[in-house]
Amino acid sequence: MPPIPTAVRQRRERTSLPAALVKLAALTALLALAGCASPPPNRLSPPNLFISPSGAPYRALNGQAYPVADWFAQVDRDHDGAMRRAEFDADADGFFGELDQNGDDAIDGAEVHRYETLVAPEIVAFSSKTGLGAMGAGSGKRGAGGGKGGKARGGRGGMRGQVQGQAASQISQKVAQAQKRYMAAPKGAALFSVLGDPEPVRAADANLDWRVTREEWRAATRVRFKLLDTNGDASVSLGELPATPVQRLLEYSGASG
Ligand SMILES: [Ca+2]
Ligand SMILES: [Ca+2]
Ligand SMILES: [Ca+2]
Numbered sequence: 640m641p642p643i644p645t646a647v648r649q650r651r652e653r654t655s656l657p658a659a660l661v662k663l664a665a666l667t668a669l670l671a672l673a674g675c676a677s678p679p680p681n682r683l684s685p686p687n688l689f690i691s692p693s694g695a696p697y698r699a700l701n702g703q704a705y706p707v708a709d710w711f712a713q714v715d716r717d718h719d720g721a722m723r724r725a726e727f728d729a730d731a732d733g734f735f736g737e738l739d740q741n742g743d744d745a746i747d748g749a750e751v752h753r754y755e756t757l758v759a760p761e762i763v764a765f766s767s768k769t770g771l772g773a774m775g776a777g778s779g780k781r782g783a784g785g786g787k788g789g790k791a792r793g794g795r796g797g798m799r800g801q802v803q804g805q806a807a808s809q810i811s812q813k814v815a816q817a818q819k820r821y822m823a824a825p826k827g828a829a830l831f832s833v834l835g836d837p838e839p840v841r842a843a844d845a846n847l848d849w850r851v852t853r854e855e856w857r858a859a860t861r862v863r864f865k866l867l868d869t870n871g872d873a874s875v876s877l878g879e880l881p882a883t884p885v886q887r888l889l890e891y892s893g894a895s896g
Contacts, residue, residue, distance in 0.1 A: 684892075685885050688761055690831040692863040693731040694839035696759045705886045707833070711877045721874040724864055731860040735853065738840065746840060746851040754840050759828065762838055766827040825884050833880045834866060 689697040689706040691714075697706035714730040715722050738746045738754055746754075755763050827837030836842040843851045843859035867875045882890070 685765075685830070685888065686761055687889060688831045688885065689883060690759060690762070690828045690839070691730070691734070692727075692832065692834050692839065692867065693734045693860065694754070694759060694828060694836075695730075695734045695737075696761070696831075701889070705883075705889060707880065707883070707886065708877060711880070721876055722867075724873055727864045727867075727875070728857070728860055731856065731863075735856050744853045746856070748849045751840055751849075751851070755838070761831065762827045765830055766837060830885050831883050833883055834863060 684701055687699045687701050687703060687705065689710055691697065691710050695710070697710045699706040699709070711722065712718075714726050716726050716729070735746070738750055738758070740750055740753065741747075825835060825837075828839055829835045829837050832839070839859075840851060843856050845855045845858060864875075867880065869879060
């Protein structure tokens with residue numbers, strides 16, 4: 640294939656959104672479409688993953704049932720179809736023990752790092768600070784700069800610069816709109832969870848000292864159960880749990896049974 644002339648390449652770069660941001664916008668749009676009646680225009684396949692309120696990942700192959708039921712079945716230890724407070728606490732305590740590798744009754748920075756890289760790496764892969772989010776922020780700044788340059792030129796060149804500036808400004812606006820949708824969309828673990836914590840382990844660090852103590856963990860667990868027990872009867876059924884954003888998307892697109 641012959642090399643693309645520099646001018647053409649630059650024009651393409653100015654007039655096309657970064658591919659990653661387009662993918663991101665598509666995922667956001669599909670998440671929004673998940674509640675609509677007609678099928679989506681194309682299929683993205685996010686991981687068939689459920690992240691428990693405490694942050695434990697449950698995975699299944701695409702096409703298999705969404706694994707929220709796997710989590711619920713092991714939390715509901717007496718198998719009566721009701722997740723009681725004590726069962727929820729025991730589940731959270733068990734996961735705390737898995738994360739507290741050195742057994743000092745706290746999850747420290749290294750243990751959080753292990754959680755985010757080995758136990759549930761999807762959280763970082765789908766977070767706002769890496770990958771798609773960071774690329775989107777950079778692209779917006781480049782677009783704004785292009786608009787300014789167009790206005791600075793005079794004569795016919797100035798006209799062309801102005802048109803290019805307007806095009807760049809429109810791209811900037813599209814990038815800004817995509818970023819706005821992205822910022823409003825759930826991120827990290829929240830995509831796979833019935834609660835909205837992007838990182839449920841860090842979220843339990845109430846005093847922000849980079850250590851999640853057992854006390855902080857139990858306080859977070861109490862809050863989480865309250866949030867799930869929407870009718871306040873100290874019991875939560877599987878049907879009482881809202882669908883996660885990715886669960887809605889997978890079920891809607893037929894990628895989850
Ligand atoms: Ca039970
Ligand atoms: Ca520890
Ligand atoms: Ca703490």
